[in-house]
Amino acid sequence: xxxxxxxxxxxxxxxxxxxxxxxxxxxxxxxxxxxxxxxxxxxxxxxxxxxxxxxxxxxxxxxxxxxxxxxxxxxxxxxxxxxxxxxxxxxxxxxxxxxxxxxxxxxxxxxxxxxxxxxxxxxxxxxxxxxxxxxxxxxxxxxxxxxxxxxxxxxxxxxxxxxxxxxxxxxxxxxxxxxxxxxxxxxxxxxxxxxxxxxxxxxxxxxxxxxxxxxxxxxxxxxxxxxxxxxxxxxxxxxxxxxxxxxxxxxxxxxxxxxxxxxxxxxxxxxxxxxxxxxxxxxxxxxxxxxxxxxxxxxxxxxxxxxxxxxxxxxxxxxxxxxxxxxxxxxxxxxxxxxxxxxxxxxxxxxxxxxxxxxxxxxxxxxxxxxxxxxxxxxxxxxxxxxxxxxxxxxxxxxxxxxxxxxxxxxxxxxxxxxxxxxxxxxxxxxxxxxxxxxxxxxxxxxxxxxxxxxxxxxxxxxxxxxxxxxxxxxxxxxxxxxxxxxxxxxxxxxxxxxxxxxxxxxxxxxxxxxxxxxxxxxxxxxxxxxxxxxxxxxxxxxxxxxxxxxxxxxxxxxxxxxxxxxxxxxxxxxxxxxxxxxxxxxxxxxxxxxxxxxxxxxxxxxxxxxxxxxxxxxxxxxxxxxxxxxxxxxxxxxxxxxxxxxxxxxxxxxxxxxxxxxxxxxxxxxxxxxxxxxxxxxxxxxxxxxxxxxxxxxxxxxxxxxxxxxxxxxxxxxxxxxxxxxxxxxxxxxxxxxxxxxxxxxxxxxxxxxxxxxxxxxxxxxxxxxxxxxxxxxxxxxxxxxxxxxxxxxxxxxxxxxxxxxxxxxxxxxxx
Numbered sequence: 001x002x003x004x005x006x007x008x009x010x011x012x013x014x015x016x017x018x019x020x021x022x023x024x025x026x027x028x029x030x031x032x033x034x035x036x037x038x039x040x041x042x043x044x045x046x047x048x049x050x051x052x053x054x055x056x057x058x059x060x061x062x063x064x065x066x067x068x069x070x071x072x073x074x075x076x077x078x079x080x081x082x083x084x085x086x087x088x089x090x091x092x093x094x095x096x097x098x099x100x101x102x103x104x105x106x107x108x109x110x111x112x113x114x115x116x117x118x119x120x121x122x123x124x125x126x127x128x129x130x131x132x133x134x135x136x137x138x139x140x141x142x143x144x145x146x147x148x149x150x151x152x153x154x155x156x157x158x159x160x161x162x163x164x165x166x167x168x169x170x171x172x173x174x175x176x177x178x179x180x181x182x183x184x185x186x187x188x189x190x191x192x193x194x195x196x197x198x199x200x201x202x203x204x205x206x207x208x209x210x211x212x213x214x215x216x217x218x219x220x221x222x223x224x225x226x227x228x229x230x231x232x233x234x235x236x237x238x239x240x241x242x243x244x245x246x247x248x249x250x251x252x253x254x255x256x257x258x259x260x261x262x263x264x265x266x267x268x269x270x271x272x273x274x275x276x277x278x279x280x281x282x283x284x285x286x287x288x289x290x291x292x293x294x295x296x297x298x299x300x301x302x303x304x305x306x307x308x309x310x311x312x313x314x315x316x317x318x319x320x321x322x323x324x325x326x327x328x329x330x331x332x333x334x335x336x337x338x339x340x341x342x343x344x345x346x347x348x349x350x351x352x353x354x355x356x357x358x359x360x361x362x363x364x365x366x367x368x369x370x371x372x373x374x375x376x377x378x379x380x381x382x383x384x385x386x387x388x389x390x391x392x393x394x395x396x397x398x399x400x401x402x403x404x405x406x407x408x409x410x411x412x413x414x415x416x417x418x419x420x421x422x423x424x425x426x427x428x429x430x431x432x433x434x435x436x437x438x439x440x441x442x443x444x445x446x447x448x449x450x451x452x453x454x455x456x457x458x459x460x461x462x463x464x465x466x467x468x469x470x471x472x473x474x475x476x477x478x479x480x481x482x483x484x485x486x487x488x489x490x491x492x493x494x495x496x497x498x499x500x501x502x503x504x505x506x507x508x509x510x511x512x513x514x515x516x517x518x519x520x521x522x523x524x525x526x527x528x529x530x531x532x533x534x535x536x537x538x539x540x541x542x543x544x545x546x547x548x549x550x551x552x553x554x555x556x557x558x559x560x561x562x563x564x565x566x567x568x569x570x571x572x573x574x575x576x577x578x579x580x581x582x583x584x585x586x587x588x589x590x591x592x593x594x595x596x597x598x599x600x601x602x603x604x605x606x607x608x609x610x611x612x613x614x615x616x617x618x619x620x621x622x623x624x625x626x627x628x629x630x631x632x633x634x635x636x637x638x639x640x641x642x643x644x645x646x647x648x649x650x651x652x653x654x655x656x657x658x659x660x661x662x663x664x665x666x667x668x669x670x671x672x673x674x675x676x677x678x679x680x681x682x683x684x685x686x687x688x689x690x691x692x693x694x695x696x697x698x699x700x701x702x703x704x705x706x707x708x709x710x711x712x713x714x715x716x717x718x719x720x721x722x723x724x725x726x727x728x729x730x731x732x733x734x735x736x737x738x739x740x741x742x743x744x745x746x747x748x749x750x751x752x753x754x755x756x757x758x759x760x761x762x763x764x765x766x767x768x769x770x771x772x773x774x775x776x777x778x779x780x781x782x783x784x785x786x787x788x789x790x791x792x793x794x795x796x797x798x799x800x801x802x803x804x805x806x807x808x809x810x811x812x813x814x815x816x817x
Contacts, residue, residue: 030385032065033059033065034059034099035100035101036101037101038236046058048077052072061229061390066388078102095385126526127581131211136641138203139702140684141702141703141754155682156211158654159226171213174601175550177546178223184321184333185392186374189430190372193315202270206233207231214599220507221487234266235255239257241256241816245770248810249273250273252268263322264323267320269316269317271314274313317340319337321336328382329382337375340371343369365404367404368403369403377392377394386441389437389438395434398430401425424466428461430548431458436453436487449490449493451490452489457483457484460482460563464477484512485512491503500529501527501530515568518572522544527539541578543576550563567621573604575599575600578598581594582594597631598631600630601631604627605624627663630657655674670712672711672743674711675710678707680705680707682704683702697762698760703753705753706751710746711750714742719797752781759771771813772812773811786801
């Protein structure tokens with residue numbers, strides 16, 4: 001096996017080295033950057049195409065391109081979806097740098113004509129990739145007036161959400177921790193704002209999103225199921241621009257030049273506002289004498305009554321970036337993100353017993369707080385017109401904190417007052433220091449070589465607990481764990497013939513923790529064969545490894561996440577996936593893809609029966625077990641990206657299961673989020689007209705309908721009466737449930753319709769205002785969120801389904817300067 005790996009690496013490097021020396025003297029290179037003419041934002045995956053010999057290339061994540069052509073007359077076509085195509089004709093006789101700015105199209109109908117050469121789906125080797133334009137995402141119906149890229153991804157085939165309206169992603173049978181989510185190249189560990197209803201990504205700060213479900217390029221590693229690569233905007237180098245909106249949250253975006261055409265900035269911020277409404281409701285209830293009755297808070301004293309004193313439930317996030325151009329060959333970026341969520345309440349509880357001459361009061365405090373912080377420094381450098389590099393230094397932190405406390409006051413016989421207090425804090429999180437350098441090398445139109453190295457220093461805090469009371473402070477819990485993760489990769493996108501193209505690569509990772517070293521080779525290959533100019537067949541194989549795991553604990557319907565590493569006892573997760581597919585583009589601008597996949601995962605985690613990690617201790621590894629999983633299915637996706645009418649239809653038929661020797665009697669069982677059928681339909685329609693003052697008015701209408709089979713649940717199937725004489729003799733009392741096979745039942749199917757209408761009015765001299773009306777769950781479907789067992793007044797047990805959101809209309813206002 002080791003010999004085969006070495007041979008594979010030698011062959012891969014040989015192809016790349018050969019391509020470096022196989023150039024003829026009469027060839028020259030055209031290179032440069034493609035950017036937006038107004039904002040100077042990089043145009044990612046824009047195409048450069050030489051019509052004379054029908055070869056081309058695309059820009060990388062920073063807008064850089066390189067195209068080597070024979071000397072002579074060339075006709076270069078520069079194009080990007082949503083922009084006017086530009087054509088340059090000249091005689092190539094030396095290496096040439098061309099930095100081109102494309103102009104955005106005002107009338108989208110023109111885009112449908114001019115953007116016909118952009119990234120044809122049937123020509124790329126890449127499989128299982130989703131690229132939804134940000135403008136299209138922002139036109140879709142919103143939840144509580146918030147544009148959310150994660151909610152849009154959940155509507156894609158092969159990607160599912162968790163429970164009702166959660167931000168988690170389950171990609172082709174994977175769990176949320178198996179998604180590598182990168183923000184400007186830096187891993188983000190938690191993507192949810194309050195209770196998972198919003199993701200942390202502000203759509204106003206995003207430039208590009210690429211999502212990989214399979215056929216992973218070798219440059220990505222560290223997760224088993226998917227990669228979501230999100231690039232932030234860079235800031236306008238030409239003029240100042242501002243945008244403010246208000247709805248269920250207040251948002252702002254400001255960007256502009258610090259030094260015109262050389263240094264720019266962008267800053268975006270968002271803060272939810274519904275906690276302000278909650279506070280007013282509570283104050284009104286207190287003023288009018290409405291009480292919240294609480295029983296059994298302190299069983300040592302008579303039951304009293306309590307009322308909520310204060311509730312905090314809000315989130316905020318802030319994104320900032322500075323972009324400086326030293327020269328045509330050097331550019332640096334400094335970016336940062338910070339976001340926090342807080343859910344907390346205080347409860348005043350009073351009681352009095354005149355017979356015992358006792359009175360007192362308690363103030364109870366409880367809360368959750370979690371958040372991310374990320375900062376990164378990047379340096380782009382062009383060594384030659386064929387060699388581009390990006391160096392990154394970054395820091396990422398995720399923290400999670402649970403707090404619970406009480407202050408008590410006891411008055412006995414009016415002469416004795418006793419005060420007591422305690423506070424418990426449970427903290428967990430992960431910190432990363434990251435360094436990496438990557439290279440893009442384009443020796444010829446037939447080769448696109450990428451290679452690089454990286455290292456991450458991890459600090460894991462699985463969970464520490466601190467208790468303070470009148471006796472002092474006590475600390476216990478799991479110790480921090482420290483680990484190094486190293487990686488290197490090389491890949492080459494090779495055009496073998498006019499019809500046959502392949503992407504071959506190798507990713508190597510090593511993980512060092514304590515006395516244990518894990519070293520894993522991960523080969524990747526994708527092949528595309530053109531059946532016709534519009535139709536192609538594709539196949540890919542990839543192996544992925546993952547050294548981090550997420551275990552969750554449910555606390556009063558709120559999920560707490562604990563990130564833990566692979567250890568001496570817990571092996572890294574490994575996934576292998578093979579995908580077959582067909583891709584076609586139609587003359588009307590529709591893209592069609594059909595893919596079938598089979599994926600296996602080893603060493604996935606779950607709890608031992610009866611175990612939990614809320615009270616984390618040194619033996620937390622002993623509470624977890626590892627097993628295997630598999631997922632297979634078929635996905636169909638039809639998408640239209642251009643024109644005044646855009647949208648898609650996506651359908652998934654899939655099966656996902658898990659197997660643990662210690663669970664379910666050793667039998668395979670469906671994964672909780674196994675859904676047999678998943679269907680989504682979304683469309684956006686824009687209407688444009690000029691009024692009598694020649695000002696452009698736009699009307700955007702969008703709709704999205706989703707359907708999915710019910711999730712799997714484990715339900716009680718019987719009751720054991722501990723009052724039976726045999727059991728009573730053992731000292732048992734009460735009644736206990738007996739359960740079905742794990743995940744042996746399905747909830748009812750899930751479906752809903754979301755609608756949105758936007759009225760956009762342009763101001764004289766520039767700028768616009770936008771009113772957006774959205775309706776979530778327009779026909780008021782009561783979708784299942786949880787199922788419980790309850791007893792009715794006749795003593796009979798029944799299953800009760802609880803829903804989360806029903807119909808929810810919202811309105812928001814936005815102004816751009």
